[in-house]
Amino acid sequence: MQFFLEVLLGGLLSGVMYALVALGYVLIFKASGVFNYAQGAMVFFAALTCVGFSEMGMSLWLAAPLTMLVMVALALATERIVLRPLVNQNEITLFMATIGLTFFIEGLAQLVWGSQVHPLELGIEDVPLQWMLDRTGIAVSQFDLIAALICAILVAALAVLFSKTKIGRALRAVADDHQAAQAVGIPLQYIWAVVWTVAGFVALVAGLLWGSRNGVQFALTFVALKALPVLILGGFTSVPGAIVGGLIIGASEKLAEVYLGPMVGGGIEGWFPYVLALGFLLVRPEGLFGEKIIRRV
Amino acid sequence: MAIAARKSGDVILELSNISLSFGGVKALTDISFDVREHEIRAIIGPNGAGKSSMLNVINGVYRPQQGAIRFHGEVRTDMNTHDAARYGIARTFQNIALFKGMSVLDNIMTGRNLMMKATFIEQAIYFGRARREEMEHRRRVEQIIDFLEIQHIRKTPVGRLPYGLQKRVELARALAAEPKMLLLDEPMAGMNVEEKQDMCRFVLDTNDQFGTTIVLIEHDMGVVMDISDRVVVLDYGKKIGDGTPEEIRANPAVISAYLGTVH
Amino acid sequence: MFYREAGQFKTSYDADSQIFPIRQDRIGVALMLAVAFVVVPLVATPYVFSAILIPFLIFALAALGLNILTGYAGQISLGTAAFMAVGAFASYNFVLRIPGIPLLVAFVLGGLCAAAVGILFGLPSLRIRGFYLAASTLATQFFVVWCLTKIPWLTNNSSSGVITAQKLEMFGYAFESPASKYLLVLCIVLVLALAAKNMVRCSIGRSWMAIRDMDVAAEVIGFRPMRTKLTAFAISSFYCGVAGALYAYAYLGTVEPEAYNLDLSFRILFMVMIGGMGSILGSFLGAAFIILLPIFLSQFAHGFGLPNSIASNLEAMVFGALIIFFLIVEPHGLARLWQIGKEKLRLWPFPH
Ligand SMILES: Nc1ncnc2c1ncn2[C@@H]1O[C@H](COP(=O)(O)OP(=O)(O)OP(=O)(O)O)[C@@H](O)[C@H]1O
Ligand SMILES: [Mg+2]
Numbered sequence: 014m015q016f017f018l019e020v021l022l023g024g025l026l027s028g029v030m031y032a033l034v035a036l037g038y039v040l041i042f043k044a045s046g047v048f049n050y051a052q053g054a055m056v057f058f059a060a061l062t063c064v065g066f067s068e069m070g071m072s073l074w075l076a077a078p079l080t081m082l083v084m085v086a087l088a089l090a091t092e093r094i095v096l097r098p099l100v101n102q103n104e105i106t107l108f109m110a111t112i113g114l115t116f117f118i119e120g121l122a123q124l125v126w127g128s129q130v131h132p133l134e135l136g137i138e139d140v141p142l143q144w145m146l147d148r149t150g151i152a153v154s155q156f157d158l159i160a161a162l163i164c165a166i167l168v169a170a171l172a173v174l175f176s177k178t179k180i181g182r183a184l185r186a187v188a189d190d191h192q193a194a195q196a197v198g199i200p201l202q203y204i205w206a207v208v209w210t211v212a213g214f215v216a217l218v219a220g221l222l223w224g225s226r227n228g229v230q231f232a233l234t235f236v237a238l239k240a241l242p243v244l245i246l247g248g249f250t251s252v253p254g255a256i257v258g259g260l261i262i263g264a265s266e267k268l269a270e271v272y273l274g275p276m277v278g279g280g281i282e283g284w285f286p287y288v289l290a291l292g293f294l295l296v297r298p299e300g301l302f303g304e305k306i307i308r309r310v
Numbered sequence: 311m312a313i314a315a316r317k318s319g320d321v322i323l324e325l326s327n328i329s330l331s332f333g334g335v336k337a338l339t340d341i342s343f344d345v346r347e348h349e350i351r352a353i354i355g356p357n358g359a360g361k362s363s364m365l366n367v368i369n370g371v372y373r374p375q376q377g378a379i380r381f382h383g384e385v386r387t388d389m390n391t392h393d394a395a396r397y398g399i400a401r402t403f404q405n406i407a408l409f410k411g412m413s414v415l416d417n418i419m420t421g422r423n424l425m426m427k428a429t430f431i432e433q434a435i436y437f438g439r440a441r442r443e444e445m446e447h448r449r450r451v452e453q454i455i456d457f458l459e460i461q462h463i464r465k466t467p468v469g470r471l472p473y474g475l476q477k478r479v480e481l482a483r484a485l486a487a488e489p490k491m492l493l494l495d496e497p498m499a500g501m502n503v504e505e506k507q508d509m510c511r512f513v514l515d516t517n518d519q520f521g522t523t524i525v526l527i528e529h530d531m532g533v534v535m536d537i538s539d540r541v542v543v544l545d546y547g548k549k550i551g552d553g554t555p556e557e558i559r560a561n562p563a564v565i566s567a568y569l570g571t572v573h
Numbered sequence: 574m575f576y577r578e579a580g581q582f583k584t585s586y587d588a589d590s591q592i593f594p595i596r597q598d599r600i601g602v603a604l605m606l607a608v609a610f611v612v613v614p615l616v617a618t619p620y621v622f623s624a625i626l627i628p629f630l631i632f633a634l635a636a637l638g639l640n641i642l643t644g645y646a647g648q649i650s651l652g653t654a655a656f657m658a659v660g661a662f663a664s665y666n667f668v669l670r671i672p673g674i675p676l677l678v679a680f681v682l683g684g685l686c687a688a689a690v691g692i693l694f695g696l697p698s699l700r701i702r703g704f705y706l707a708a709s710t711l712a713t714q715f716f717v718v719w720c721l722t723k724i725p726w727l728t729n730n731s732s733s734g735v736i737t738a739q740k741l742e743m744f745g746y747a748f749e750s751p752a753s754k755y756l757l758v759l760c761i762v763l764v765l766a767l768a769a770k771n772m773v774r775c776s777i778g779r780s781w782m783a784i785r786d787m788d789v790a791a792e793v794i795g796f797r798p799m800r801t802k803l804t805a806f807a808i809s810s811f812y813c814g815v816a817g818a819l820y821a822y823a824y825l826g827t828v829e830p831e832a833y834n835l836d837l838s839f840r841i842l843f844m845v846m847i848g849g850m851g852s853i854l855g856s857f858l859g860a861a862f863i864i865l866l867p868i869f870l871s872q873f874a875h876g877f878g879l880p881n882s883i884a885s886n887l888e889a890m891v892f893g894a895l896i897i898f899f900l901i902v903e904p905h906g907l908a909r910l911w912q913i914g915k916e917k918l919r920l921w922p923f924p925h
Contacts, residue, residue, distance in 0.1 A: 095897055099900060102904065104703065106900050108704065109846050109896065110897050112842070113895070113897040114893060117889070117892075118893070119889055120890035120893060121886075124883060124887065238711065241711060245701075245705055278724075280719060280722075281719070283715040284719055291697055294705065298700045307332060310404075310405070310789045391792045395793065400793075401793060403790065407787045407790035408786075408787065409785075410786050411786050411851060416779055423779065423780060428775070430804060430808070433772050433778075434768035434772050440771075444590060445587055487794065
């Protein structure tokens with residue numbers, strides 16, 4: 014039982030991280046209808062840039078804001094060079110463009126900072142939380158907990174940003190109907206630049222947290238692949254969907270790996286979340302929180 | 311096709327007590343009417359009255375929550391699109407639903423898919439039955455192209471055509487199926503007078519020459535009164551009138567719905 | 574002046590629906606075939622065969638497969654390499670376990686296995702669409718590669734799943750020289766390309782495009798979405814499976830499951846995008862482009878004395894940038910450019 018709880022908790026904590034990355038997708042998808050495949054590359058790019066700066070002798074407190082500036086520049090450039098010329102294209106074209114963007118960003122990051130593994134030290138130790146271990150006997154990594162906390166705060170902040178603020182309202186208006194939003198004077202380009210910047214910020218946080226575990230390396234781009242099942246499950250447009258989906262995927266993935274994995278030779282983390290999400294969709298095609306849509310003709 | 315036969319055909323489609331809602335929106339409430347063979351049956355009503363939903367129920371795109379549909383001697387609670395197509399119901403859409411990436415000819419050829427029997431292997435080697443079928447159906451399609459006077463645009467991708475011609479191609483695609491019943495959702499919307507006249511002529515010719523039963527949604531009252539045999543009037547998802555054009559013209563409920571004095 | 578169809582009248586529908594209705598095109602194609610079958614084998618070096626021509630043909634076949642699914646039937650797939658893997662490993666097992674089975678039969682069976690897997694993973698497409706489907710095709714990618722690494726039987730208990738493809742022997746002839754392998758691959762690819770061309774101009778091809786362009790209307794006309802989508806998945810996967818088998822037997826020789834990773838899936842997707850969605854010719858043009866580009870880039874990098882790592886990163890950037898460039902400038906890819914060029918030529922020198 015204790016072991017089960019340990020695994021479950023560990024899963025939920027990583028689920029919070031998945032939720033964060035998934036939110037990056039949701040933001041962009043809601044505001045521009047783009048399935049941004051480059052999100053994973055952005056995570057990698059942000060972390061690598063930050064580490065690169067700190068390897069040049071900067072403290073993390075300087076490197077991170079500087080990286081954020083780079084991410085803003087990236088967002089602006091993406092909006093200007095990629096999205097704007099494609100504004101009236103169909104969604105598949107836009108999706109493909111972000112795949113192109115993925116390759117570009119990954120190449121650029123490694124060209125500038127090199128392809129080797131860069132160690133990253135955030136100063137949070139990855140040891141079981143003593144307090145918890147003493148009281149309940151459950152070992153939960155202190156690092157996981159803090160990381161999850163940071164993510165949770167960020168997720169909450171984004172949820173508020175999206176539902177309560179003026180820019181959030183503008184965002185939702187754009188999400189509902191591009192043309193109508195433009196007609197009432199919401200500048201589309203500005204909104205897009207904002208969401209891509211926010212997505213860049215999410216990428217930076219996720220990249221730093223993830224990167225500090227195994228070092229900043231190309232494998233970071235696979236973070237994106239972890240978030241996709243979350244999106245399938247929670248829906249591309251739903252903020253609560255991303256959060257709940259993240260938790261479900263995180264928990265079930267770890268449980269499956271621990272209990273199911275040994276039976277089939279392990280390593281099922283790669284595909285299990287997808288199969289789970291797919292199975293769910295087959296039963297409920299509208300996803301966790303989506304409404305059933307009957308297409309009009 | 312004698313005109314007299316046309317007017318006095320049997321009832322071939324009967325809708326009884328159809329209700330359909332989307333979440334909270336009631337699109338159709340307890341609607342019953344019938345369609346006779348060879349007639350031109352119009353459905354009219356203000357925007358959002360539920361006309362398109364009605365057509366969607368008839369050929370199985372929407373499933374009504376209540377009611378029954380009798381077609382082809384069979385009573386069922388809902389239609390499904392494939393059965394509808396096999397029974398010979400074809401249609402056009404309010405917002406043109408052509409296959410944008412294909413040429414006019416290919417679009418019309420799709421209308422004949424139910425009559426094509428060659429397996430994909432035969433098609434892959436393009437030999438024997440597959441090739442014969444292509445040629446045979448191409449010949450029929452060419453007749454429809456002639457009938458609708460669109461020879462000059464045969465090979466054009468439909469995306470490049472002006473609106474009026476697209477509507478005509480959509481009609482051609484529906485006719486290619488040699489339907490018994492044709493559902494037309496605002497076939498003349500957005501057309502200029504000349505195009506409207508052409509379209510009217512095609513609808514009437516289809517009805518005369520092939521004996522096709524036609525259910526038609528149209529906003530242009532002049533057209534409706536001219537070409538239809540009987541008219542159903544919907545308003546807010548309810549049926550408020552049913553009868554010949556003359557009866558409809560004199561129906562007070564219809565008049566007030568159209569003049570907007572009801573609400 | 575030479576490329577003019579004036580005076581060529583079609584007197585039957587049969588003549589009008591040929592693959593190449595214009596005489597000059599037919600001559601051009603005949604010339605191309607003559608070059609491919611006669612001139613190339615005479616002049617090409619072994620390097621050109623095994624580093625350019627053979628992979629080009631194999632990738633073109635895989636791109637053709639993906640194009641059927643994505644370009645014609647409109648179902649995005651990020652799992653192409655998985656179907657190739659199924660084709661390769663299934664063929665390997667058929668040859669291994671059924672003594673005396675002709676290799677060609679094994680390839681076909683391998684393709685059929687890929688088709689079966691394609692149908693299985695195509696099932697979700699009946700309920701989910703668009704990006705949800707794209708994301709879920711990744712499941713195919715990860716699951717298949719995982720199976721091949723974890724189930725030793727599939728790889729004949731070899732360590733880490735590496736297999737060595739059996740000798741390429743058909744009709745009692747061993748295809749050993751690069752030139753002979755090239756000719757074999759060329760024949761297979763041409764036959765399958767012709768079959769694909771035939772399918773897309775017949776009813777089945779129209780059913781794919783109809784579902785792609787406007788699925789409700791397609792259904793109303795009588796196409797069955799399930800059958801249409803699943804045939805697209807099956808036939809597309811068959812093509813990919815055969816391509817995967819050729820990839821193992823005629824190109825790599827020794828393969829591990831990881832050779833069929835997500836990167837390969839993307840590479841093939843790029844071929845389709847750059848070559849032209851919904852175009853058979855485009856699959857070939859795209860494959861040629863994606864094969865040749867790295868070669869040019871590495872030559873270029875060599876010329877400037879850049880180290881390999883920089884060259885490969887530059888390659889990724891150029892790839893990415895080109896994709897975006899193409900999507901902005903010509904979303905229909907090289908095939909459309911080719912067509913536009915031809916239309917210009919048709920009117921030349923009188924442009925109106
Ligand atoms: N797929 C759908 N999902 C949700 N609501 C729908 C759907 N289709 C129709 N409705 C609603 O049902 C009602 C009737 O719509 P319908 O399209 O049938 O009207 P209509 O009479 O064809 O109007 P118009 O003249 O504008 O074409 C409307 O309130 C519409 O919003
Ligand atoms: Mg309508």
